[in-house]
Amino acid sequence: MAKPSDPAATSPKEALQSEALDRLADCRQQKRLSQIDIEECYFFAAPRRLRSASSQSTETNRRKDESELQTSIGYEVADDFMTMLIESFMPQSARWAERLAEPGTPAGIKTIVEEKAKAEDEKVFGMIRASNFYAELGKQGVPDAAIGVIALDIRNKNTHSAVQCLSVPIRELEINIGPDGRIDDRFQVRKTKFRHLRGILGKDISLPKEIEKKIATPEDAKKPCEVRWGYWKLWDRDDDQYWQHVVMIDDVVIHDELLKGAGSCGLVIGRFGSTPDFAWPDGPMIKALPELRQHDEQRAGFVENVDFTLRPPFTYDDDGVISFEDGIEPGMAYPRRPGGGRETIQPIYEHQPLDAALFEEQKTEKRIRRLHYVDFPEQLGKTPPTLGQWLDEMVKAQKRIGTPGYTFWSEFPFEVFQRFKYLGEKRGAVKPIEVDGKQLNLTAYNPAQRAQDNQEVLTATRVMQIAGSAFPQVFQAAVDPLETIGNIQRKLGDKLVVLHSKEDLQQAVKDLSQLGGVKGPNAPGGLVGSTQDAG
Numbered sequence: 001m002a003k004p005s006d007p008a009a010t011s012p013k014e015a016l017q018s019e020a021l022d023r024l025a026d027c028r029q030q031k032r033l034s035q036i037d038i039e040e041c042y043f044f045a046a047p048r049r050l051r052s053a054s055s056q057s058t059e060t061n062r063r064k065d066e067s068e069l070q071t072s073i074g075y076e077v078a079d080d081f082m083t084m085l086i087e088s089f090m091p092q093s094a095r096w097a098e099r100l101a102e103p104g105t106p107a108g109i110k111t112i113v114e115e116k117a118k119a120e121d122e123k124v125f126g127m128i129r130a131s132n133f134y135a136e137l138g139k140q141g142v143p144d145a146a147i148g149v150i151a152l153d154i155r156n157k158n159t160h161s162a163v164q165c166l167s168v169p170i171r172e173l174e175i176n177i178g179p180d181g182r183i184d185d186r187f188q189v190r191k192t193k194f195r196h197l198r199g200i201l202g203k204d205i206s207l208p209k210e211i212e213k214k215i216a217t218p219e220d221a222k223k224p225c226e227v228r229w230g231y232w233k234l235w236d237r238d239d240d241q242y243w244q245h246v247v248m249i250d251d252v253v254i255h256d257e258l259l260k261g262a263g264s265c266g267l268v269i270g271r272f273g274s275t276p277d278f279a280w281p282d283g284p285m286i287k288a289l290p291e292l293r294q295h296d297e298q299r300a301g302f303v304e305n306v307d308f309t310l311r312p313p314f315t316y317d318d319d320g321v322i323s324f325e326d327g328i329e330p331g332m333a334y335p336r337r338p339g340g341g342r343e344t345i346q347p348i349y350e351h352q353p354l355d356a357a358l359f360e361e362q363k364t365e366k367r368i369r370r371l372h373y374v375d376f377p378e379q380l381g382k383t384p385p386t387l388g389q390w391l392d393e394m395v396k397a398q399k400r401i402g403t404p405g406y407t408f409w410s411e412f413p414f415e416v417f418q419r420f421k422y423l424g425e426k427r428g429a430v431k432p433i434e435v436d437g438k439q440l441n442l443t444a445y446n447p448a449q450r451a452q453d454n455q456e457v458l459t460a461t462r463v464m465q466i467a468g469s470a471f472p473q474v475f476q477a478a479v480d481p482l483e484t485i486g487n488i489q490r491k492l493g494d495k496l497v498v499l500h501s502k503e504d505l506q507q508a509v510k511d512l513s514q515l516g517g518v519k520g521p522n523a524p525g526g527l528v529g530s531t532q533d534a535g
Contacts, residue, residue, distance in 0.1 A: 017253040020230050020246050023185045027174035027279070028056065034280040038147055038170060041285045044074030044292045045143035053170055055189035070299040073368060074285070074292060078143035080374040081284060085145055085272070088401055089413050092134055095125050097417040101435055109435065117433045124421045124430055131163040133416070140167030146372060148283020149173065150270045150412055153188060153229075156423045157202065163423055168267070175269060178233060181276045182411060183269050185232045195221035197249070205247055205255045226250050231265050234258075262439070263415070263422025270412020273404055288371040291364050298361045304330075373401045453491040460488065 010018070031038075031053065038053040047066035052059045090096050099117040101110040133152075141150055151168035158164075168188050178184025192200060194214045197207065207215075214220035228248040233241070243265045247255040259265060273281040285292075311331035328334065369375040424430030432439065467475045482499060489497055500508060 013253065013256075016244075016246065016256055017248075017251070020228075020248060020253060021251060023176070023232055024174060024187050024189075024228065024230065027176045027185055027187055028054070030176050030279040031174060033278070034286075037286050037289065038280075040289060041074075041143065041147045041283075043069065044289075044296070045078040045146065045285060046075075050171060055172055055174055055187075057171070058191075070296045070303065073295060073365060074143070077288075077368055077372040077374060078146040078285065080369075081146045081372045082138065082141040082143075084374055084401070085141065085408075086134070086137065089405060089409055090137075090416070092129065095121060096413055097121070099433060099439075102438065105435060113433060113435050116431075120430050120433055124417060124424055127163055127420050127424055127429065128416070131165055131420075133163075133165045136165040136167045140169065143285060144170050145272065146283055146285040148271055148273045148281035148286060149175075150272075151188075152268050152416070154266050154268055154416070154419045154423075156266075156426065163420065173269070175279045177277075177279045179235060183271065183279065186230070186265075186267050186269055188229045188267060190227045191224060192227060193221065194223055194225050197225070197227065200227055201247065207249075208252070208254055211249060211254070229267065231259075231267055261422060263418035263420075265415075266419070268412065268415045268419055270408050270415070272408045274407050274411075284372040288368050291368045291371070295361065295364045295368060298364060302358075302361065457488055457491050460484075 035053045039051050042049060042051050042053075043065075047069055048062055050059055051063050086092075098121055099114070101113055105113075133154075136152060137150070140152065144150060147170065149170055151170075151173050153166040153168055155164045155166065172188050172190050174185075174187040174189060175183050176185040190200070194211070197211065197215060201207070214223070226249070228246075230246045230248065231243050233243055240260055241262050241264070243259040245257045245259050245265075246253050271281040271283075273283045273287070275281065307330040313328045313330060313332045313334060366375060421430060425432055464475075464479075482502060482505060485497075486499060489499075
């Protein structure tokens with residue numbers, strides 16, 4: 001008879017269950033190293049929520065310490081960061097990913113397949129916009145995105161309705177990195193009661209008889225249980241992307257499935273501020289914790305100073321001995337020994353100027369906003385900035401968010417697109433596009449790329465200003481206004497301004513010239529503006 005430790009004595013289901021528990025334990029160990037910081041971030045940005053970040057926590061009541069918080073800047077920067085993240089990487093009105101043919105594909109074939117891919121990609125984005133993706137993204141991302149993690153469960157429950165997205169809070173999420181430094185093992189752990197299992201799991205998953213019995217028994221139906229959805233990549237399969245998926249109730253695997261293909265994993269997780277050797281990232285809010293603590297203390301001191309100024313404490317004569325062992329409070333009276341030629345009643349606190357404290361508080365707040373990438377270009381003086389100055393500031397801001405954004409885009413927007421494409425192909429709503437039997441690659445819609453586009457517009461603006469000032473007549477004759485405006489329009493991503501064709505422009509110029517003597521578009525002093533116009 002084989003011993004229990006002998007692998008031959010273990011059934012495939014028991015081995016899978018043991019592996020799932022082992023992987024979940026490793027994930028939980030990863031979170032313990034960041035748990036304190038995550039919970040402190042919740043204090044500053046969401047103190048009314050359940051604060052515990054552990055999926056093992058039995059905490060059901062929120063901590064009632066939000067009155068100790070002296071500032072709401074955590075709320076504000078968490079909202080602003082999530083808004084900026086959506087607008088920078090996943091704008092609702094834009095196609096933020098596209099499939100392109102492999103380098104080296106013949107030009108004729110490349111044009112044909114990319115035109116087909118463009119049409120199919122538009123169907124994918126139609127599915128994204130028809131789903132509740134943006135609604136759930138906004139709900140889950142505040143403040144979790146500022147902490148550094150976004151997670152959505154993208155499901156295909158009903159092929160006749162829109163794809164359903166469910167937000168996964170950090171408390172329910174357990175993750176670990178794989179051999180490639182990206183998120184591999186991932187679990188969603190939700191605490192519930194047996195009576196809710198059928199509604200949570202749906203009809204596609206068969207429940208064991210003992211669990212069905214508990215659901216049917218009124219006393220057992222009220223008891224708590226834990227549902228776990230687990231995914232991990234199978235690295236021994238290199239012919240395609242394979243995921244092992246398990247569903248567990250407490251420590252028992254009740255369902256397992258092998259998922260095949262890019263986008264087959266429904267639990268999509270993105271990190272902002274990730275590192276190559278640790279699962280949980282250093283998000284903007286974790287980096288800003290020192291400044292958030294300082295800002296909170298500064299606000300507390302400011303409020304106390306104002307209170308002392310409005311209601312200063314005072315002293316009065318008494319036979320006892322004055323004592324300040326417990327400090328003083330605004331508006332309170334403190335007895336002292338009589339005599340000494342003093343007035344009977346007099347204040348004991350002198351108002352202190354707040355200029356230095358306010359300046360330091362403003363510096364701290366600006367630092368917090370900068371760490372969250374929401375220190376938008378600001379007008380420092382009374383004179384409005386020129387177009388060149390404003391574009392300079394925008395380029396700097398976009399480059400800053402673009403650098404850590406490469407990893408985030410590959411882990412979240414890229415995978416979201418892959419997931420919706422996968423579901424669209426399963427439903428038959430999206431046709432797969434292949435070249436020589438291979439799927440087309442994706443390219444990023446990244447703020448760093450947008451920053452480069454803006455940099456090119458900025459350079460062109462300076463060229464026009466310098467050349468137009470030094471050689472106005474030659475410059476007017478040399479520049480093609482329609483082509484130039486069109487290039488600038490494409491670089492800035494504008495879709496609203498409509499330009500005339502060259503023929504329509506010439507006719508319009510001819511009509512206007514009969515009325516006011518307007519010159520041709522390339523004639524000296526024509527439609528292309530002077531240096532002042534360009535500025």
